[in-house]
Amino acid sequence: MDQSPPVDQSTKTGLPAVENGLSAPRFADMHLHTSFSDGTYSPEELTEHGRRHGLSAMALTDHDTVDGCQRMALACEKAGIEFAPGTELTAEINGHEVHLLGYFLDLSNARFLSEMSSFQNVRQDRIREMVARLNEIGIPLKEETVFKLANCRSPGRPHVARALIQEGFCTTLDEAFERFLKKHRHAWVPKRRMTAAEAIALVHEANGLAVLAHPGLNRTDDVIPELVEVGLDGIECFHTRHNPAMAEHYLGIAGRHRLLVSGGSDCHGMSKGRPLIGTVKLEYRHYEALRDAATARRLPRSPLVLQSSS
Known part of the structure; x- marks a missing residue:
């Protein structure tokens, strides 16, 4: 995961100066x-x-x-x-x-909401596969642990990383991604796009x-x-x-x-x-x-x- 410091661009947007009592920029x-x-x-x-x-x-x-x-x-x-x-x-x-x-x-768009629901099902299946791959290499993480921690219908890799930390298998998010979850690591599962x-x-x-x-x-x-x-x-x-x-x-x-x-x-x-x-x-x-x-x-x-x- 990229942990380089963020670039503060609040001064890089061409903001108008506040002059003559005019209201502040929004x-x-x-x-x-x-x-x-x-x-x-x-x-x-x-x-x-x-x-x-x-x-x-x-x-x-x-x-x-x-x-x-x-x-x-x-x-x-x-x-x-x-x-x-x-x-x-x-x-x-x-x-x-x-x-x-x-x-x-x-x-309220029915087709859009239906597609969102399908995407969420795919995300949940991806979590299950990540957990299965972790189990293959001796990390006994349970998918229920990830879903309980995520507490949402659209879980992702960060939830698996947090679960690994919670259960004592890793100490930081960086470690979880570097050891297991980044691209080409054992528990990495490509997204369906x-x-x-x-x-x-x-x-x-x-x-x-x-x-x-x-x-x-x-x-x-x-x-x-x-x-x-x-x-x-x-x-x-x-x-x-x-x-x-x-x-x-x-x-x-x-x-x-x-x-x-x-x-x-x-x-x-x-x-x-x-x-x-x-x-x-x-x-x-x-x-x-x-x-x-x-x-x-x-x-x-x-x-x-x-x-x-x-």
């Missing part, structure tokens, strides 16, 4: 996780951290689930923070793994926006044009692991492809040893552009009126 964080996937904060705790950091808008993007969105929406409403219901999906395009953030999702086109279509089915997450981590520059062709709406230019030069690079790509700009901390609470909320603050104007684009997607299109030539 910020958003559009990439956040809770205990409904592999984060450690509850929706209420995460919202309170956002309030303390002065956020005006937040998006919840738990992996393969929207289960925490209703609680987060209520918490944000009480805190006076705008909220975007979302998720983070893993997909593949031309052999490249990509992560896609879905924003402003219609949480949909195509990027399928993931983007699913987000659009729920009237949401599909945004490429942390392209600098996955090194997905080469496939961005193809993602645009299948309907990509935006890029996460600002991220905890994007340094200022990378952020500028992706802003340029967003501009060339006429994509929306997003950014977020990718906070998982204390899951990775540190809370990251507050390290990336997206200019509010970018949030407004995302929100307005999602609103426009929901509006019925006006019929084309042909002018008479007479």
